Amino acid sequence: MTNTFGAEAAALVAQMTITEKLDLVCGNGLWRTKGVPRLELPSLLMVDGSNGLRVVPDQISTDTQNTDLGAFLNAVETTDDPEKRDDNVLLGKSIPATCFPALSVLANSWDITLAHEIGTALAIECRAAGAQILLGPGINLRRSPLAGRGFEYFSEDPILTGEMAAGVIRGLQDNGVGASLKHFACNNSETERISMDSVVEPRALHEVYLLGFERAIAKSSPWTVMTSYNRLNGVQTAQNSWLLRDVLRGRWSYAGMIMSDWHGIQDLPAAISAGNDLDMPFNAARRRRLKDAVSVGNVPTRVLDEACIHIAALTLRIADAQRRLTVSRPNFVVHHDLARKAASRACVLLKNQNDILPLTPKSCTGLLVIGTGAVAPEIQGAGSAAVRPIRCDIPLECLKTIAPIDVPIQWEAGWSANGDDDALLHNAALAAARSAETVIVFASPPPCISGENADRPNLALCPSHDRLIAELTTFHSRVIVVLTHPDAVVLPWADNVQAILSAGYAGSGYGKAVADILFGHTNPSGKTSVTWPMRPEDCPAFLGYPGEQGKHFYREGIFVGYRFFDIRQIKPLFPFGHGLSYTSFTYDALQLTSTQEGASVRFTVSNTGTRAGREICQLYLRRSPAAANRALPHHPLRALKGFTSVSLEAGESRVVDIALNRRDLAYFDTVRDDWTVPTGTVSVDIGASSRDIRLSASLHIVGDAAPTRWLDLHTPPGQVLEISGVKKDLVAWLADVTGQSIVETETQLAPCTRSFLGIYDTLCWSFGLELDETRLTHILDDANRRSRAKKPAITAKHIHNDY
Template sequence: MTNAFRTEATVVVAQMTLTEKLDLICGNGLWRTTGVPRLGLPSLLMVDGSNGLHVVPDQISTDTQNTDLGAFLDAVETTDDPENRDDNVLLGKSIPATCFPVLSVLANSWDITLAHEVGTALAIECRAAGAQILLGPGINLRRSPLAGRGFEYFSEDPILTGEMAAGVIQGLQDKGVGASLKHFACNNSETERISMDSVVEPRALHELYLLGFERAIARSNPWTVMTSYNRLNGVQTSQNPWLLRDILRGRWHYDGMIMSDWHGIQDLPAAVKAGNDLDMPFNVARRRRLENAVSGGNVPVAVLDEACIHIAALTLRSADAQRRLPVSHPDFAAHHDLARKATSRACVLLRNQNNLLPLTPKPGNRLLVIGTGAVSPEIQGAGSTAVRPIRCDIPLECLQATAPEGVSIHWEPGWSVNGTHDPHRQDAALAAARSAETVIVFASTPPSVSGENADRPNLDLCQAHNTLIAELAKLHNRIVVVLTHPDAVVLPWADNVQAILSAGYAGAGFGQAVADILFGHTNPSGKTSITWPVRPEDCPAFLGYPGEQGKHLYREGIFVGYRFFDIRRIEPLFPFGHGLSYTSFTYAALKLANNAEGVAIQFTLSNTGTRTGREICQLYLGRNPTAANRALPHHPLRALKGFTTVSLEPGESRVVTMTLDRRDLAYFDTVREDWTVPAGTISIDIGSSSRDIRLSDSLYIVGDATPARWLDLHTPPGQALEIPGVQKELVAWLADVTGQSIIETKNRLAPCSRSFLGIYDTLCWSFGLELDETRLAHILDDANRRSGAKKPGHRPDNCSKLDPS
C-alpha cells in the first residue's frame, strides 16, 4: 500500500457508517468484497487458481448474497472414487481458461522469469473475466509428500519458494491484478485442517516456514496475504496477533490487506483485533457477532477502522491499476504455447541410462506407447485450483505428430480406465512390447485420491502401473517411463528401466512438451524442487504426520527436506535439485570475496556437450552442524541460499556471479529473537544438485557477538564464570563470608567450573555453607544487566502475545 492510497482510504473510511464498515469487512457472497459506491469504492471480484482461472459465473452474481456453503464445497471437494468422479462438479462449472503447470511443477524450472511470464498471462485472463484479485500463489512448504495440496506449493525449500512466488506475483500485479499470498502459515497437511494445531519450534518457524513468505513479500509486495485454516502453536492463524501484527506487520513492515481463507475464521471479533482485515465469504452469524462485539466495546472502533482502511486502500489501488493499465484480450493460443514452454522447462529427466533419450528411431521402427494417461492425461490436481482447460495436448497424438517420418507408434491401454489391473490389457501390452523398438509408459498415481481436504494415503503409483512396468523390465531393455503425479512417488522398479521423466501435474501443454523432450526437440532442464525418498519412512515428517489428538508436532525442526536426508546420511531416490540434460556442463574457477555486505561469488560455467542447454546453478551454504560436547545451535550440513539459470550454446562458457548478504549467513537466534550471523568457517558450495557439488571453498566469517546467556541460581557454574566480572564478584563475596584469603577462595572456586549442578548448589556443597540466595542472585542479576542477557521466555515466540487493544 502506498502512502497515497492509505491517505485516501483513511479519508473514505472516516465518512463511512458503522453498517458500511461491517459490510466492508464481511464480504459479499462467495467471491466479492462489498463496495461502498457512494464513496467511490467498487466491489472486488476474487477468483481461485494459481495455475489457471477457476471462475464459476453462477457463484459471482452481484445481485444476491450467495452464502451457499454447498456451492463452495462443490468447488473444492475431492472424491476418492474415480469411477464416480464428475468433472462438472469437481471444476464447479468453471469457465474455460488456460491450464498452466501447477506450482510444484513450475518450481522445477527454477526460472523466475518464466514464473513472471505465467503470472502475466494469468493476469490478462483475470482482467478479461472481470476479476481484480487472484487467490494465489500458495507457498506453504512441501514438508511431506503426503500433503494433499502439495502440488499447489512450490518446494520444500523457502528460498526457491520465495523467489518463484515473487516472480508470479510481480507478473500478476504488473498487469493490474492483485495476488493473495497464501496460506499464512504452516498449512502443511489437509487432515483436520480447520482445527489441527501446527506445533513448530521458533527456529524452524522463522528459518523455514515463515522465510518463504518473508522473501516473497520483500521482493514483490503482494496486495493481499491470506491466513490459513490451522492453528499455529495453539492459536488460530486468522486470530493470531503475534503472527499478523508482530511478524507480518511489525517485523516485515507489510502494509497490504490481510484476508481469511474461506470460512477460516472461527471468532471474527478476535480475528479483527488480531489484524485479519477481511472475512470471506459472507456469513450472517459471523457478521452479527462482530456487530455485537463493536456495539459492546469488545472491538474498538479504531481497530475496525484499521481493517477498513486496509480494504479500502486495496480497492483504490486496484481501481487505479485498472485505469492505468489497458485491458488486452487474451491470446489463448499464445498462452497455450506458454503453458507448453513452462512444461518443457519444468519436466525433470530423472534417469537416462546409456543415453537412451533422446529417441532417434529410424524409418520402419515401431514404438509402443502404454497407458491410459497417453490418451486421457491427468494434467492437474483436484480442488479449488482446478481449471477447465480451453485446450489440452493429448500425448499420444503429439508423439505421433512429432515422430520422424516412417516411424510407427502403436498404443495399448495396459490397464483399466480407472488405473486398476486388467489382465487382458496387461497381456496385450506385454505382447506388443516384444516387437517394439522402444516402450514408452505413461504411469500415474491413482486419480483424485488427494487434493483439498484430502491427504495422500501413500506415495505409490497405481499398483497396476507398477506391476506392468516390472513385467516389461523383464523382457525389454529400452523402457521410458513418463510420470504423472502430485508430489514425490516411490518407484520400486527405478533401477530396472532405462529412462524416467517426471512431468507431475504438467498442465494443458503436457502432451507436446513430453513429445518434444522424448524426440530431442527440447533439451530437458528441469530439476527437482523436493527430495524424492526411496521409501515413505525416509521422509523427515514421517513419525509425526499428520498429527494426533488435534496436534501436529513438527518433530524434525529445522531439518526439513534435503536438510534431513543430509544430516541423517540417508540416500534419496533423487536428491533435491537433481535433473539430467542431453548436454553436459562443467564448473570451474571458483572465486570468493568476503566484504562488509556479505560474500561475492564467481565461477565459470561451460557447456561441454553437443546441444544447447540450460543449467540451474545452485548455491549452498555449508556449516559444521554443531560443535562436539557444546550446547551450541545446530545447523544443516548444507542449505540453499541462491540459484541462477544459464543457457549456453555447445562449447560456450560464461562467468556466473552470485552474492550472499549478511542475512543469508544468519540463523534465527532464539535468545536474541532475531537473525544472527555466527562467527566461524563456512563452506560455499556450487552444485548441479544438493548431492552433486561441483565447486567448494571455505571462508571465515566474522560474526555478530555471541549473545550472553541468562544467569540464575540454577545455571551451571562453568557458564557463569565465563561471564566477565562474575568470578571477581564471587571471590570477593565468598572470601568475606568464609574469612579465607582471596587466593584461597580462588583455589577453592576453580574446581566448581566442572560441576553440572546449578551454581548455588555447587557453591554450597564446595564451601560447606548454606549461602545467601538473595546475595548470589544479585551478583548474577548485575552480570545479566552488564551483558545485556535476556531472560528466557521474556517474550514467548509462540503466538501468545495479547492483542493490542
C-alpha cells in the same frame, strides 16, 4: 501500501458508519468484498487458481447471501470414485482458462523470469474476467510428499519457494492484479486442516516455514496475505496476534491487507483484534458476533478502523493500478504456447541410461505407447486450484505428430480407465511390447486420491502400473517411463528401466512438452524441487505425519527435505536439485570476494556438449552439522542460498555471479529471538544438485558474538561463568555480600564451575549463605540483554578453493 493510499483510505474510513465498516470487513458472497458505494469505494472480485483462473459465473453474484455450502464444497471436492467424478461439478462450472503447470512443477524450472511471465499471463486473464485479486500463489513448504495440496506449493526449500513466488507475484501486480500469498502459515497437510495444531519449535518456524513468506514479501510486496486454516502452536492462525502483528507486520514491516482462508475464522472478534483484516466469505453469524463485540467495546473502534483502512487502501491501490496499467485482451494461443514452454522447462529427466533419449528414427522403429494417461492425461490436481482448460495437448497425438513420418506408433491401454487391473488389457500390452523396439509407459498414482481436504494414503503409483512396468523389465531392455504425479513417488522398478521423465501436473501443454523432450526437439532442463525418497520411511516427517489427537508435531525441526537426508546420510531415490540434460556442463574458476554485507561468488559454467541447453546452478552454504560444544547450535550440513538458470549454446561459457548477504549467513538464535551470524569457517558449494557439488571454497566469517543460552537461576555455573562480563558482576556482588576481597571471592568461586547444580544452589552451598535470588536474577538478566544486543557488522574472508 504507500502512504498516499493509506492516508486516503484513512480519510474514507473516518466517514464510514459502523454498519459500513462491518460490511467492509465481512465480505460479500463467496468471492467479493462489500465496498462502500456511498463513498465510491468499489467491491473487489477475487478468483481462485495459482496455475490458472477458476471463475464461476453463478458464484460471483453481488448478492451477499450467495454463500451456498454445496457450491463451495463442489469447488474443493476430491473423490476417488470415478462414477461420482464430474469435472463440470469439480470445477464449479468455471469459465475456460489457460491451465499452466502446477506450482510444484513450475518450481522444477528454477526460472524466476518464467514465473514472472506466467504471472503476467494470469493477470491478463484476470483482467478480462473482471477480477482484481488472484488467490495465490500458495507457498507452504512441501514438508511431506503425502500432503494433499503439495502440488499447489513450490518446494521443500524456502529460498527456491520465496524466489519463485516473488516472480509470479511481480508478474501479477506489474499488470494491476493483486496477489494473495497463502497459506500463512504451516498448513502442511490436509488432515483435519481446520482444527489441526501445527506444533513447530521457534528456530524451525523462522528458518524454514516462515522464511519463504518473508523472502517473497521482501522481493515482491504482495498486496494481500491469506491466513491458513490450521492452528499454529495452539492458536488459530487467523487469530494469532504474534504471527500477524509481531512477525508479519512488525518484524517484516508488511503493510498490505490480510484476509482469511474461506471459512477459516472461528472467532471473528479475536481475528480482527489479532490483525486479520477481512473475513471471507460472508457469514451472517460471524458478522453478528463482531457487531456485538464492537458495540460492547470488546473490539475497540480503532482496531476495526485499522482493518478497514487496510481493505480500503488495497481497493484504492488496485483501482489506481488498473487505471494506469492497460493490458491487452487474452491471446489464448500465446498463453497455451507459454504453458507448453513452462511444461518443457519444468519436466525433469530423472534417468537416461545409455542415452536412450532422445529417440531417434533408428531407436523407435516399432514404438509402443502404454497407458491411459497417453490419451486422457491428468494435467492438474483436484480442489480449488483446478482449472477448466481451454485446450489440452494429448500426449499420444503429439507423439504421432512429432515422430518421423515412417515411425509407426502403437498404443495399448494397459489397465482400466480408473487405473485398476484389467487382465485383458495388461496381457495385450505385454504381448505388443515383445515386438516393439521401444516402449513408453505413461504411469501415475490413482486419480483423485489426493487434493484439497485429502492427503495421499501412500507414495505408490497405481498397483497395476507398477506391476506392468516390473513385468516389462523382465524381458525388454528399452523401457521409458513418463510420470504424472502430485509430488514425489516411490519407484520400486527404477533401477530396471532405461529412462524416467517426471512431468508432475504439467498443465495443458503437457502432451506437446513431453513429446518434444522424448524426440529431442527440446533439451530437458528441469531439476527436482523436492527430494525423492526411496521409501516412505525415509521421509523426514514420517514419524509425526499427519498428527494425532489434534496436534501435528514437526519433530524433524530444521531438518526438512534434503537437510534431513544429508544429516542422516540417507541415499535418496533422486536428490534435491537433480535433473539430467542431453548435453553436459562443467564448472570452474570459483572466486569469493568479501563485501560489507557478506560475500560475492563468481564462477564459470560451460556447455561442453554438442547441443544448446540450460543449466541450473545452485549455491549451498555448508557448515559442520555437529555442535562444537553445548553452547553452539546444530546446523544443516548444506543449505541452498542462491541459484541461477543459465542458457548456453554448445561450446559456450558464461560467468555467473551470486551474492551472499548477512541473512544468508545467519541462523535464527532463539536466545536473542533474532537472526545471528555465527563466527567460523563455512564452505561455499556450487553444484548441479544438492548431491552433485562441482566447486567448493572456504569462507571465514567474523560475525556476531558467540550465541549463548538464556541464563536463569537453574543454569549450571560452568555455562554462566563462560559468558563475557558475568564473572566480574558475580564477583563484585559476592564480595560485597561476604565482605571478602575480590581475590578471595574469585578463589572461592573457581571450583563452582564444576557443579552440575544450578548457579543459585551452587553459590548458596559454596558460600554458605542464603543469597538474594532477586539480585542474582538481575545480574543474569543483564547478561541476557547484552547477549541479545550484540550485533557487530560481519566480515568474510576467502580462505581457499577445495576443488
